[in-house]
Amino acid sequence: MRELNVELGERSYPIYIGEGLLTDIAEIFARHQIAQKSPLLLVSDEQVASRYMAPLVETLRTAGYTVVPAVVPPGESSKSLAVFEQLITTALEAGLDRHSTVVALGGGVVGDLAGYVAAAYMRGIRFVQIPTTILAHDSSVGGKVAVNHPSAKNIIGAFHQPELVLYDLGTLQSLPPREVSAGLAEVVKHGLIWDEAFVRWIEDNSADLLALRPEALGYALYKGCGVKAEVVSRDEREHSLRAILNLGHTIGHALEAVAEYDELLHGEAISIGMVGAARIGVALGADEEVYTVTKRVLQACGLPVRLPAHLDTDAIMKAMQHDKKFKEGRMVFIVPTAIGRVEIRQDLSAALVRETVDRLKEEA
Numbered sequence: 570m571r572e573l574n575v576e577l578g579e580r581s582y583p584i585y586i587g588e589g590l591l592t593d594i595a596e597i598f599a600r601h602q603i604a605q606k607s608p609l610l611l612v613s614d615e616q617v618a619s620r621y622m623a624p625l626v627e628t629l630r631t632a633g634y635t636v637v638p639a640v641v642p643p644g645e646s647s648k649s650l651a652v653f654e655q656l657i658t659t660a661l662e663a664g665l666d667r668h669s670t671v672v673a674l675g676g677g678v679v680g681d682l683a684g685y686v687a688a689a690y691m692r693g694i695r696f697v698q699i700p701t702t703i704l705a706h707d708s709s710v711g712g713k714v715a716v717n718h719p720s721a722k723n724i725i726g727a728f729h730q731p732e733l734v735l736y737d738l739g740t741l742q743s744l745p746p747r748e749v750s751a752g753l754a755e756v757v758k759h760g761l762i763w764d765e766a767f768v769r770w771i772e773d774n775s776a777d778l779l780a781l782r783p784e785a786l787g788y789a790l791y792k793g794c795g796v797k798a799e800v801v802s803r804d805e806r807e808h809s810l811r812a813i814l815n816l817g818h819t820i821g822h823a824l825e826a827v828a829e830y831d832e833l834l835h836g837e838a839i840s841i842g843m844v845g846a847a848r849i850g851v852a853l854g855a856d857e858e859v860y861t862v863t864k865r866v867l868q869a870c871g872l873p874v875r876l877p878a879h880l881d882t883d884a885i886m887k888a889m890q891h892d893k894k895f896k897e898g899r900m901v902f903i904v905p906t907a908i909g910r911v912e913i914r915q916d917l918s919a920a921l922v923r924e925t926v927d928r929l930k931e932e933a
């Protein structure tokens with residue numbers, strides 16, 4: 570087992586990463602004083618629940634927990650106020666109290682949704698993340714929890730840190746190939762913002778990552794979580810540095826909204842957005858390699874780099890104005906300056922961004 574720590578003073582917490590950790594959950598929960606006397610809300614989606622929920626419920630009940638299972642439909646549409654309200658109703662009816670814990674078993678959708686329930690219920694109860702996708706190495710760490718508005722991603726949310734993150738790598742073996750690639754987009758992002766050697770390693774090991782070879786996967790997720798933990802520890806509330814975790818998201822979130830949260834997975838939209846950010850970096854003076862390497866590593870991970878031509882550029886430009894980085898009437902972009910280095914820019918012209926969006930429709 571590998572272990573990392575998110576250093577946030579009295580709200581610090583560990584990330585446990587390893588094979589088969591779910592079998593040790595009772596001992597890990599006891600170590601973290603997860604209350605047994607108050608009901609525990611276990612949130613998952615249908616696809617994850619059908620594989621991993623029953624044994625987990627059994628283990629926890631055997632250890633003395635009162636488990637309230639709540640299963641939502643899979644996919645981004647569950648990150649909605651309607652599903653949030655259903656979960657609050659379930660929590661109320663089951664008698665969850667201030668000592669209860671919400672446990673998220675699933676990918677980023679379940680983590681963000683259940684986390685927002687934990688943040689809001691009785692003004693905040695404890696929360697545990699059990700990520701089951703590659704992408705969720707990112708979403709389970711750092712405490713950003715949210716649901717979507719039809720016009721804007723993650724616009725209704727909070728910062729609410731988990732008590733711990735328990736990453737059982739065995740669960741990743743059942744991921745469909747498209748989800749494997751989508752998850753690797755955020756792994757690549759962590760390399761592009763922080764660690765050139767890691768980017769090169771991902772490119773060299775992409776075949777093993779796509780094949781879900783445990784050794785490569787474990788290393789990639791440990792490195793990705795490490796970058797995330799380091800950045801969050803330095804700037805929990807995104808006053809400055811944390812914004813770099815948004816590389817590719819200014820365009821990417823707009824694409825998700827314009828595609829009605831249906832056509833593109835989060836990781837796919839972010840992949841296209843990172844190619845756009847790399848193009849902007851080169852336009853502002855970075856070496857051409859920033860663009861070629863970014864595109865090459867994403868394609869090696871089976872990710873799209875071309876923006877679907879039918880998505881309207883005007884609609885994308887408009888959706889970008891809902892970006893949470895938008896400041897003083899200007900778009901804020903995370904722009905690569907070299908592989909493994911980015912800067913936060915507030916001085917981009919709308920014309921450059923528009924031209925970049927249009928050129929993304931021609932990527933080969």
Ligand SMILES: NC(=O)c1ccc[n+]([C@@H]2O[C@H](COP(=O)([O-])OP(=O)(O)OC[C@H]3O[C@@H](n4cnc5c(N)ncnc54)[C@H](O)[C@@H]3O)[C@@H](O)[C@H]2O)c1
Binds near residue numbers: 676677751
């Ligand atoms: N809070 C954050 O910091 C943060 C960071 C990155 C992304 N996100 C959010 O995360 C979401 C995307 O997360 P995601 O890509 O994990 O999507 P997801 O949660 O929808 O999971 C992807 C799909 O895989 C299925 N699945 C999950 N685990 C599985 C497993 N082990 N085996 C088989 N199928 C499995 C799910 O049912 C779903 O259909 C987006 O909403 C994004 O905005 C949040």
Ligand SMILES: O=C(O)C(=O)C[C@@H](O)[C@H](O)[C@H](O)COP(=O)(O)O
Binds near residue numbers: 722812814893
């Ligand atoms: O943790 C962060 O900070 C991130 O930006 C991670 C992103 O990958 C993630 O998609 C996050 O939810 C985006 O945050 P938002 O504030 O732009 O909604």
Ligand SMILES: [Zn+2]
Binds near residue numbers: 755839
């Ligand atoms: Zn993201």
